[in-house]
Amino acid sequence: MDISFKFDPEVLIGADTLSMAGTIASRHGSRIMIAASHELDGQLVSRLKDVLEDSGLDAIIFDGIEESSSAEMADNIVELSCAAHCDAIIGFGGQKTQIIARMAAIMAPMRISSLELLDGRIFHTKFLPFLSIPTEGMGPFSITDFFIAVDPRQRTIKSIQSPGNLYSAIIIDSNLFQFLSNPAAAQQAAAQQAAAAFILESTFAAVEAYCSTKANFFSDTLLERAISLYVRLLKSGVNGLNAETFAQASFLTALGSSASSPGVGAVLSAAINARTPIAKPLCSAALFPSLAERLVSARPEKMARLAALLGAGKAASVAEGAASSVDAIRRTMAALNVPANLKEYNIPLDRLTAAAEAARSLDITTNSPWTVSEEEVFKILKEIL
Numbered sequence: 001m002d003i004s005f006k007f008d009p010e011v012l013i014g015a016d017t018l019s020m021a022g023t024i025a026s027r028h029g030s031r032i033m034i035a036a037s038h039e040l041d042g043q044l045v046s047r048l049k050d051v052l053e054d055s056g057l058d059a060i061i062f063d064g065i066e067e068s069s070s071a072e073m074a075d076n077i078v079e080l081s082c083a084a085h086c087d088a089i090i091g092f093g094g095q096k097t098q099i100i101a102r103m104a105a106i107m108a109p110m111r112i113s114s115l116e117l118l119d120g121r122i123f124h125t126k127f128l129p130f131l132s133i134p135t136e137g138m139g140p141f142s143i144t145d146f147f148i149a150v151d152p153r154q155r156t157i158k159s160i161q162s163p164g165n166l167y168s169a170i171i172i173d174s175n176l177f178q179f180l181s182n183p184a185a186a187q188q189a190a191a192q193q194a195a196a197a198f199i200l201e202s203t204f205a206a207v208e209a210y211c212s213t214k215a216n217f218f219s220d221t222l223l224e225r226a227i228s229l230y231v232r233l234l235k236s237g238v239n240g241l242n243a244e245t246f247a248q249a250s251f252l253t254a255l256g257s258s259a260s261s262p263g264v265g266a267v268l269s270a271a272i273n274a275r276t277p278i279a280k281p282l283c284s285a286a287l288f289p290s291l292a293e294r295l296v297s298a299r300p301e302k303m304a305r306l307a308a309l310l311g312a313g314k315a316a317s318v319a320e321g322a323a324s325s326v327d328a329i330r331r332t333m334a335a336l337n338v339p340a341n342l343k344e345y346n347i348p349l350d351r352l353t354a355a356a357e358a359a360r361s362l363d364i365t366t367n368s369p370w371t372v373s374e375e376e377v378f379k380i381l382k383e384i385l
Contacts, residue, residue: 009169010170011169017172018051025168032086033060033080033088034049034061034094035362038063048092077100078111089105090132092133093234098139099147099148102132106127108127118149122161129167131167135176137247140205144162144261144262148362166327175243177246179236189337192337195380196234196338197282199233202253203234204285206223208262210227211299212262213368219258223252223260236330265348268283270359271355272342272347276347277345284340288339289326301322304324310332
């Protein structure tokens, strides 16, 4: 398969790389918008503000993005950034924050609304430079030429085209990953489960991109390494999670996904999360075994490789090894106390069918190695609900 690949933004990975934000942001002007997650420790936001101001920049802070915020929150960021004449936008927070801040960077110069952007209106040559500082690692859509967001009108998933040179830089500071490193939270069962579900969601994203029809030797190299790092984290248990290892794995997943393609599970989990109060990592984790069963027949060699990484016993054949991957996934989830379905939430199937169908209709599903039919998606929902 021919490969056409270009990667523009500067990437910094490691502890305390946040200190470089001022140097990078100063390349774009003197007034910088910080679009931050409301859940972030206020001291972290103040630290970023200080870093920018130490570089002679004016920092304007918008810290109202919550996990429950809709895409329309981007309109508020655009309004404030335009009023303050900002030269660039920094997305500082988890994946929801990154999505909303990324939308705002695209919308601001032409002052289009979030609904217009969701309806397909975009100007590829006019946008504010976007600097991403994730605090939960990177997702499969972090650096692809499109990303997904929830349309608040129907609570369904829409795909948004992203300008190729939108990103100024990506700073992955492992010291910001509080969900892995907070010693107080590590004592709480719910926090342990949430951290484990997040690692499983990231592993699932890497596996889907690894098995995509668009996968190639470059993406395979990146994603195999990412999966091996995730497996190391999963085997270490929730009290042994290493933030630097996760930072490396999540970047490799994002880069590998951009060279291949994110998978169906990534959009289905987002669709379920859009219609329910269930955290997206738990949605992804519940989908992992069901979609892995489809990948076993579609990509047996790669699923056999996954089984070996997860510690499954030596198999007599590739087919047997591939089949053992699903059991290995379920055993890993059970050991980490992450539910393998969503039945405890008592979500009616009818609530999700329209959202799942909207997700199924996205172009991304054409890259799936298994046929993403309406009947198959309905069957998957029945399995996990």
